Amino acid sequence: MKPFYPFRYCPLCGTKLETREHEGRERLYCPKCKIIIWENPxxxxxxxxxxxxxxxxxxxxxxxxxxxxxxxxxxxxxxxxxxxxxxxxxxxxxxxxxxxxxxxxxxxxxxxxxxxxxxxxxxxxxxxxxxxxxxxxxxxxxxxxxxxxxxxxxxxxxxxxxxxxxxxxxx
Ligand SMILES: [Zn+2]
Known part of the structure; x- marks a missing residue:
C-alpha cells in the first residue's frame, strides 16, 4: 500500500513531506524533522x-x-x-x-x-x-x-x- 497522499505537510513543522522506503513500504517522511509520519489503521x-x-x-x-x-x-x-x-x-x-x-x-x-x-x-x-x-x-x-x-x-x-x-x- 502506498502512503496516504492527502497528508502532504509535516504536522510538526509544516515542511512538505517526502516519501522514502522503510521496512518494505513507502512511508511519508519529513526531511527537516528527520522523522517518518506513521500511518496506522x-x-x-x-x-x-x-x-x-x-x-x-x-x-x-x-x-x-x-x-x-x-x-x-x-x-x-x-x-x-x-x-x-x-x-x-x-x-x-x-x-x-x-x-x-x-x-x-x-x-x-x-x-x-x-x-x-x-x-x-x-x-x-x-x-x-x-x-x-x-x-x-x-x-x-x-x-x-x-x-x-x-x-x-x-x-x-x-x-x-x-x-x-x-x-x-x-x-
Ligand atoms: Zn517536520
Whole structure:
C-alpha cells in the first residue's frame, strides 16, 4: 500500500513531506524533522444485537459514508476507551439500547475512503434495558430477520452477521 497522499505537510513543522522506503513500504517522511509520519489503521467497533425472535438490530445511517443505508450500530474508538466501552456507548447513542457485551464475534480489516484502512471489532451484545429509538447519526432503527436483510454497505458488517447467523444455524 502506498502512503496516504492527502497528508502532504509535516504536522510538526509544516515542511512538505517526502516519501522514502522503510521496512518494505513507502512511508511519508519529513526531511527537516528527520522523522517518518506513521500511518496506522483506525479501529472501529460494530455491535450485533439479536431480539427474542433472532432478528438483528440495524440502524439507517444519517451520515456518510453510506448515508441512508442500513448497517450495524458502529463507531470509532475514542482515545483511552476500551473497545467494549465503545461498543456499549455506540449502541446506546445510536439505538437507545443499554447492552451488555456477550462475546467478540471477530476482528476484520476493511478499506475506507476517508481513513484508508479501518479495523472493525465485532461484538455481540445482549439488550439489558433502554427503549429503542434512533439517535445521533441514525435516522431509523429496527430489527430485521436474518433471512431478509437489506443491502448492507460494509463488508465487515456482512461478515459479522454471517458469523452470528452460522452459529444460530449450525450445519
Ligand atoms: Zn517536520
Amino acid at each position: 483506525v479501529p472501529v467497533v460494530a455491535c450485533v444485537v439479536l431480539n427474542e425472535n433472532q432478528e438483528v438490530l440495524l440502524v439507517k445511517r444519517g451520515v456518510p459514508p453510506a448515508e441512508g443505508m442500513w448497517a450495524l450500530p458502529s463507531g470509532f474508538m475514542e482515545m483511552g476507551e476500551q473497545p467494549e466501552e465503545t461498543a456499549k456507548r455506540e449502541l446506546f447513542e445510536e439505538t437507545g439500547i443499554v447492552g451488555e457485551v456477550e462475546e467478540i464475534i471477530g476482528i476484520c480489516g476493511q478499506s475506507s475512503l476517508k481513513y484508508r484502512w479501518i479495523v472493525s471489532i465485532g461484538y455481540k451484545l445482549r439488550w439489558i434495558s433502554g427503549k429503542l429509538r434512533p439517535g445521533d447519526d441514525a435516522v431509523d432503527v429496527r430489527f430485521f430477520s436474518l433471512n431478509s436483510l437489506p443491502e448492507i454497505p460494509f463488508s465487515t458488517h456482512r461478515k459479522m452477521i454471517e458469523k452470528v447467523k452460522a452459529r444460530k444455524h449450525p450445519r
